[in-house]
Amino acid sequence: MRPAPQALQPGGAVRLWQPRFVTLSHPPILETRTLRWPDESACAQFAQALAARPALREATIELRGELGAGKTTFVRHLLRALGVEGRIKSPTYAVMEPYTLPGGGTAAHFDFYRFEDPREWLDAGFRDVFAAPGLKLCEWPDKAAALLPLPDLRLAFGVLDDQTRVVQLEALTPRGVALLA
């Protein structure tokens, strides 16, 4: 029987494997931008500008940041700007909320905070959602990292005070670059 790698090379040897995975899980960042939102209206303004870009309708966007940072708030402003009416619920429990956009196309808002079992992924048909065209917005993507495709854009929300947010934008694909242009 093959011994475990740890048994062959005790101690730090296992760490030698890590750089390969680190390299694979960090694709090149093609472009970055940092925004400072002094209040929620600045968040709404950015959402409106992004919604006006045709490339958005096929984009996959990751939203990172601590609890209460403003991820769902941003998604609400974005979906409103895309013409969604009625209640826009946080998908904290449902994991996914789907939308039909009045201008054509679809959007899916995910919150993977409570996501635990990859079987849930298949059972809920998430793979099909990601394979199909449409806007995908993913809160807490780290909780389902291995199952998610490379996003076009990553937004990382930092909280400065009650109202102020610093948002780092990273484009990971040409579509992401187009969204930041």
Ligand SMILES: Nc1ncnc2c1ncn2[C@@H]1O[C@H](COP(=O)(O)OP(=O)(O)OP(=O)(O)O)[C@@H](O)[C@H]1O
């Ligand atoms: N500049 C701002 N941009 C966005 N939200 C803001 C801003 N200033 C204050 N807020 C408030 O911060 C709160 C953000 O809550 P939200 O539910 O959007 O956070 P979240 O990042 O989705 O958290 P969770 O990880 O729990 O899902 C809202 O009450 C919103 O009104």
Ligand SMILES: [Mg+2]
């Ligand atoms: Mg949220």
